[in-house]
Amino acid sequence: MIAGFASKVHRKFDGSAFELMAETVDQALEMAGIIPGEIDGLVTTFLPGVFDGNTYLHFFTNQVRQYLGLRARYIDMLDFGGASALSMIYRAQKAISAGEASSVICIIGGKASEVKALGTTVDSMDKVYDHISITPFDWIYRIYDSLNPVSDYALVAARHAKLYGTDDTVRAKLAVQQRFNGKGNDKAMYRDDLTVKDVLASPVISSPLHLLEIVYPVDGFHVFVVSSKHTSLRDLEIKAYGEAHWAEMPPELPDITITPAKDSSRVAAFDLERVDAFELYDSFTTTVLLQLEDIGLVQKGQVAKFIEEHDLRYTGDIPLNTGGGSLNCGQPAYMSGGVILEEALLQLNDMAKGHQVKGVNNVFINGIGGWSRSHSVSLVLGERN
Amino acid sequence: MRLSEIISSYKSTLMAKKLPFLRCRACSYTFYYTRDICPHCHSRDLEIMESKGLGTVFSVTTLLNKEKQRTNYAIIELDEGFRLYSTVISDKPVEIGTRVSLKILEIDGSSYPFFVALKN
Missing domain, CATH: 2.40.50 (OB fold (Dihydrolipoamide Acetyltransferase, E2P))
Known part of the structure; x- marks a missing residue:
């Protein structure tokens, strides 16, 4: 199913986004042993300002194909933010199964540095450009000073702490375990030793969230080639899959500590006892804690106890974010989906040098997207039966 | 009610130093963000209320x-x-x-x- 994959990530890439995208595509196709002429499908995503600094690229999939010289008979463009990458391979596989394509290239990425240079983040692009809206209610919602999306997740972390006593130390412990995993991963940007004390000593950006609990946006691409062609990679299949897309503004959610992962994981309905590694979306420490509860590894509100009782390192009893996650690898183009999907593929193919979990047959991957926790995609990848 | 009417009513209520909100007459759901449809039961039978603040x-x-x-x-x-x-x-x-x-x-x-x- 997955014939090849690649990533190219830089703190700041000096060339153009198209150039970096093309390099990443080349590398993924090389692994797949597929020539560009064999690609007949494209699935991608676009966030404002994030690809190459332009707020909008007219007919984006045309521009991608024009640059790469790809004709296609199947195109899809997803809009789930960080969760898009996981849906890309699902949609691609579905198109292939339906006979609508034979080899589909999935592309996610861009240059966060273009947005950072403006002194903003992707979910606050409206603050620097006219004619960009974040919600249908901006006229009455966007007048307050915030650090969207950090401040929105901070509100969730504060509420979780109030309801369940999940103090700063719990989130810091998670960051420390993820760093341990990142230390062995040569793709990780941050590989120094990290202690709970270090996390708690880092500046509070939006209380209660500290700097070391927040992803660092970077430039980069992830490319996944989904194909009917068999290659030297392990023959994988999607064992379970679920999506959930919620409609509320965050203050309107009945309980802000619950994410749509609760619904997407229920749709996926996979026995968690059979999972060998978990790759959960880690835009912030708190995002991971919420998903641990929502996918059903532990009851809502009990995650502090769970962190205490389990070893989440790649060598531990419940390996989690085994390559350090995007907290340590960086978040290309404000979307972590490519990072967690690539790590799952490395684990499944016994290619995770320095952080390989022993005997990986099934990996549970969960993506969360939209600053407002609008989207969740749950995906289990494993060897084809 | 048209959305433009809701927004203009919100603005004049705020100008009068009161907090407006929407209430669905069909299901009693109350909400703040301006829509001309109840996000809960999808009724269009809405009324604009004033909160006690x-x-x-x-x-x-x-x-x-x-x-x-x-x-x-x-x-x-x-x-x-x-x-x-x-x-x-x-x-x-x-x-x-x-x-x-x-x-x-x-x-x-x-x-x-x-x-x-x-x-x-």
């Missing part, structure tokens, strides 16, 4: 704004049951559960809802 801090985070001033960005739950993003004006740290009351502030010529902690 009293509520509770549902969640709050302190951050520095662009001018490096401390700001308490918050979700406020009004006694009528709806919630909105707002800011609690306070020099001191604000806690979840704090009772608050409405304070309308003018920004660039328009009025918007902020909150202050109620004195015990």
